[in-house]
Amino acid sequence: MIEAAGETLALQKVRSVRAVGTCAVLAELSGTQDVLALQALLLEKPLPGQTDVLAAAETVLVRADSPASARRIAALLPRLQLTARARAEGELVVIDTVYDGEDLAEVGQLTGLGTDGVIAAHSGQVWTMAFAGFAPGFAYMVGENQSLDVPRRSSPRTAVPAGSVALAGNYSAVYPRSSPGGWQLIGRTGAKMWDLDREQPALVAPGQRVRFRAVRNAVTLAAEPSSVSPEAQQQAASGLRVLSPGVQSLIQDLGRHGHSGLGVSAAGALDRASLRRANRLVGNAPSAAAVETVAGGLKVQAVGDQVLAVAGAPSHLGIESPSDPELGESGESGHHRTAPMATPFALLDGEILSIGAPESGFRSYVAVRGGVDAAPVLGSRSTDTMSGIGPAPLAAGEVLAAGPDTESGVVGDPELQPDFPGTGVSVLDVVPGPRADWFDQAALDSFCGQDWEVTPQSNRVGMRLQGTPLQRRRTGELPSEGTVAGALQIPPEGLPVLFLADHPITGGYPVIGVVVDSQLDRAAQIPIGGRIRFRWAAAEGGAATEGRAAAGPTTSERKASN
Structure with missing residues (x-):
């Protein structure tokens, strides 16, 4: 049970646990209250080997310091009783908003509320910050009702201005900086959602309440100063x-x-x-x-x-x-x-x-x-x-x-380096899931049965791969969930994106598999034009097997590893 604002909320246990590579697991829950409760519990009482926790729409991602720790955490999560006390509501965060977004009229048509009705519905309810994702300061906020449930844009914008107030699904958010985005834009604000000069850089923390206040005056965000003059x-x-x-x-x-x-x-x-x-x-x-x-x-x-x-x-x-x-x-x-x-x-x-x-x-x-x-x-x-x-x-x-970050008074001896990949085929081991069950056996076979070419659109966020597209067996959108470096997301066009170190921490496309952590260094050295062949991690021995076993693979994941 959770006691909050004078009421007691009955919560469900963790419904299932899936592997996310070799050093992380994904706990699936019933809804936002359960997600926030598990996140609060894990932050207050970390499990052995736990290194980070990330709440999302219906899941909590738990990172571990080793595959063995991931296995232990996966076994412990379903046994947890979600009895942590919710944090105090605290002060209401008010965000002044000019409602003149490019998609305001379209949202009015989608909801049947009209322009004025959208403004009234958005500013007339209290929103709760559920989780962070996409970028620092980007807060997924849940409203008190479903009146503004709208889909993402069919074609994302290449650049959304900083301060844009937006809607997608049941969520509202403010873009903290200019970035690509597919949410529906209904307004703009000068509130600084992310400021490293503050003790708490994020303006809104998980569980905190927010109200958007309609104003008429135009607002702009000041340009961020350079970190080094x-x-x-x-x-x-x-x-x-x-x-x-x-x-x-x-x-x-x-x-x-x-x-x-x-x-x-x-x-x-x-x-x-x-x-x-x-x-x-x-x-x-x-x-x-x-x-x-x-x-x-x-x-x-x-x-x-x-x-x-x-x-x-x-x-x-x-x-x-x-x-x-x-x-x-x-x-x-x-x-x-x-x-x-x-x-x-x-x-x-x-x-x-x-x-x-x-x-x-x-x-x-x-x-x-x-x-x-x-x-x-x-x-x-x-x-x-x-x-x-x-x-x-x-x-x-x-x-x-040059700084003072030395550890030894002497330099080291010359060292041998490993062989580095060229434009030929590099083989990378992959742990199935956490969403391999979104694909049928033919797609799983195609994923590992062809060579994928690294395209020039690749960068530190992710390697974009070219090949024969994969077909999903499930339709619809996946609720945003935490992800890791090495994850292979499959967008609707069916071409994989291999996440690297600068990836967004949450994603809404199904992850068919995750490159084992020990091979991420090699993956990052594959040049543009190089080719990759994925191989399901060995069924016996090795860190990849430990990570998969920790999460208890689904039937399709077990088939995929055969």
Whole structure:
């Protein structure tokens, strides 16, 4: 039972538990009250090995520190009694809203309420924040009635303005920043839904009540200031000056974990092993911030003498020594030398390191002794390209200061690296589910029976794959639920999207399977044009089997693993 606002609510137990890869499980419940109760219970009394909890529409995703912990958590969840006390209602959050959204008239037609009726229904009821998802500060809010239940747009917009007030299904939300989106837009607000300068960055927390107040005055959101000023960049006395950032170069560490309740994904280096290797070689702590760069083209100049190491995709590392110090960044140089991969080397003051196109693989990691001294956000220096949290992508002229994040007084010995994938076929092991039962056996066979090509539309959010589309056996929309890196979502067109570190923390497309965690580093190194063949994880032994067994696979999932 839960006692709230003077009434007692009878709640159901966890209905079922499904595996989500090897280190997470998905608990299915009856509705919002049960979801909030389980989330509150797990936050108050974490289960052994639990690392994060994410509530969604009808599910709670629980991440674990190992496949063994995931198995134990899956066994414990159905036994829990949802008797946690609901949090106090607290102060009502009021969001001033100008009701002039592009879809307001259409929503009036869909609901039969008309424009004025939609405004009255939206502003005339109290909404409750159920869960966070999609982006930091994006709060899924449930109303007191079903009068505004409308479908998502058939064709999502490529850009929804920050501050847009929107509807989809039974939910209302405010877009905290400009992003793609398929919700129906009915208004706009100047309320800042996400502000890292606040003690609690999210304006609305799970379980909190919200009322939208209709106003006439136009409101705008101020542009977000840069995290590092140009003056501060130029004052770095020791570090690396960026001469050319290449295609995309980002500051990354091992990510910001445990913040999914705020709508924040982990982000972090896509090839974690290569980041650790580069840091180990220069004597840094394993999670020190380094530069992740793709497809070559990065060129940096030492500001003061530096110790560097480059790990990941094998590439030509050229070093130029300016013949005249006053030439600086003019490009004219004197002596040339090369440096080996996965080996510490000195880059003396004024010398320039250039990274060539990879011979295989896709991503390289440049570690400087002491780590890149960027401002941490929620405990991490990683750039999250989905949410915009963390340092901006590297730009020509900026200086990356070297920090104090060393762990050893000496550098490491040269290390051997694994083989990196090329444009041939890479095989990745996949744990079935959690929504493999949305597909018939023919689709499951096709999923693992063909080669999928990585398209140029791929990025750190997800790898978009091209091949023969998969057909669902179920129609309709899946209520948004938590997901993980490695998840393979199947949108309506039937082409998989392999989620990477910057993925949205919730999704509404069925996940046919999840790449085992130990192979995510390899997956991130598959280049554009490379091909992937998925293989159901072995039925006996290995972490993947533990993770699947923990969740008790459905009949279709058991068939899929045969």
